[in-house]
Amino acid sequence: MNIEHNHSLQAFNSFGFTAYAEHFITVSSDEQLLEALATANSEKWPVFLLGGGSNLVLTRPIPGLVIHLTNQETTYQQQSDGTTLVTVAAGKPWHEFVVETLDNDLAGLENLSLIPGNAGAAPVQNIGAYGVELNTRLHSVRAYHRASASWQTMKPSDCAFSYRDSVFKQNPNEFVITHVTFLLSASTPAVLSYAALNQALTANNINTNPENAADNIALAKIISQTVINIRQSKLPDPKIIGNAGSFFKNPVVDAVHAQTLKAAHPNLVAYPQPDGRVKLAAGWLIDTLGFKGYRKGNVGVHTEQALVLVHHGGGTGEELMSVAQEIITKVDANFDVRLEIEPVVV
Ligand SMILES: Cc1cc2nc3c(=O)[nH]c(=O)nc-3n(C[C@H](O)[C@H](O)[C@H](O)COP(=O)(O)OP(=O)(O)OC[C@H]3O[C@@H](n4cnc5c(N)ncnc54)[C@H](O)[C@@H]3O)c2cc1C
Numbered sequence: 042m043n044i045e046h047n048h049s050l051q052a053f054n055s056f057g058f059t060a061y062a063e064h065f066i067t068v069s070s071d072e073q074l075l076e077a078l079a080t081a082n083s084e085k086w087p088v089f090l091l092g093g094g095s096n097l098v099l100t101r102p103i104p105g106l107v108i109h110l111t112n113q114e115t116t117y118q119q120q121s122d123g124t125t126l127v128t129v130a131a132g133k134p135w136h137e138f139v140v141e142t143l144d145n146d147l148a149g150l151e152n153l154s155l156i157p158g159n160a161g162a163a164p165v166q167n168i169g170a171y172g173v174e175l176n177t178r179l180h181s182v183r184a185y186h187r188a189s190a191s192w193q194t195m196k197p198s199d200c201a202f203s204y205r206d207s208v209f210k211q212n213p214n215e216f217v218i219t220h221v222t223f224l225l226s227a228s229t230p231a232v233l234s235y236a237a238l239n240q241a242l243t244a245n246n247i248n249t250n251p252e253n254a255a256d257n258i259a260l261a262k263i264i265s266q267t268v269i270n271i272r273q274s275k276l277p278d279p280k281i282i283g284n285a286g287s288f289f290k291n292p293v294v295d296a297v298h299a300q301t302l303k304a305a306h307p308n309l310v311a312y313p314q315p316d317g318r319v320k321l322a323a324g325w326l327i328d329t330l331g332f333k334g335y336r337k338g339n340v341g342v343h344t345e346q347a348l349v350l351v352h353h354g355g356g357t358g359e360e361l362m363s364v365a366q367e368i369i370t371k372v373d374a375n376f377d378v379r380l381e382i383e384p385v386v387v
Pocket of ligand 1: 089094167168218
């Protein structure tokens, strides 16, 4: 077992902050994982599970043992009804996995193209984009539950999924996700509820009503490429400027609150929810307060995307959190809305 000490995490967090893991190990099998966990137990080290670091704000060194899962295996099990169970190991880069499923003529994950990070972390915040959330495609999650020292195969109903949330996010580092299984097929219906995606397809005269599985797969591949194009035009690339994508969740308020805000701010961007409440665009709230392009030292808000906080280089996670707090305070004071931070803060 190769445990490294004071291991730099600069390449393991998409903000690019300088931070260290007290102890660090990569594991590629169940046996190695259990050995690493046993060592952490006997040394009384806390454990931190690290994927690609694209949803993390590191404000300090991570104490104890950081475990990075690297197994990238994918397996396919055809079912008698024409669907396929696809199992991906935690270390596989998410987007590579999405592309692989499409190359294998399986539709269902195309709207989630180009989300950074690894497959093992995808259920943690129930990743979502362009009208699809992971839980709608999920068959099961295989995880090692540390408290009961047992392997579990968890169905979506066991995972307490909601918007950017799950039992895994609520109980950090308790469940080590080693594999994620999806139920996909050539005929998984396309989801085109997201206006920008729908408009882009219509503008290119794409037939969005496929008549057979072959046409459906062709459409899924076009959707994937369209999502990639939209994302590349809208979101800053962490390789060029440090960021973790959307920094705040879109807040959900009751209908009366939304009506009051709409009366005061006719341009308010708001989406009615099935439960009668209303989801507000956090980016709009932040932008309206003039934060777009705001810079404080080496951190700030992206010039084009008010929802994306950025690291210009040479800054710290603590500095970033102080900008986040400034935004939270001002949004609360002006709109009576409490913004919640989406990434995991260490
Ligand atoms: C430019 C950009 C765009 C983004 N766009 C989106 C988007 O559209 N939608 C969206 O939902 N997210 C988005 N994100 C956020 C991020 O990509 C996802 O949350 C992603 O799933 C994080 O994966 P990761 O491997 O980097 O996880 P990490 O950042 O390494 O970890 C995130 C959390 O998961 C835990 N974790 C990691 N691996 C495991 C494991 N094997 N078992 C248990 N817990 C684990 C960690 O302890 C941590 O709490 C974006 C980020 C960036 C930088």
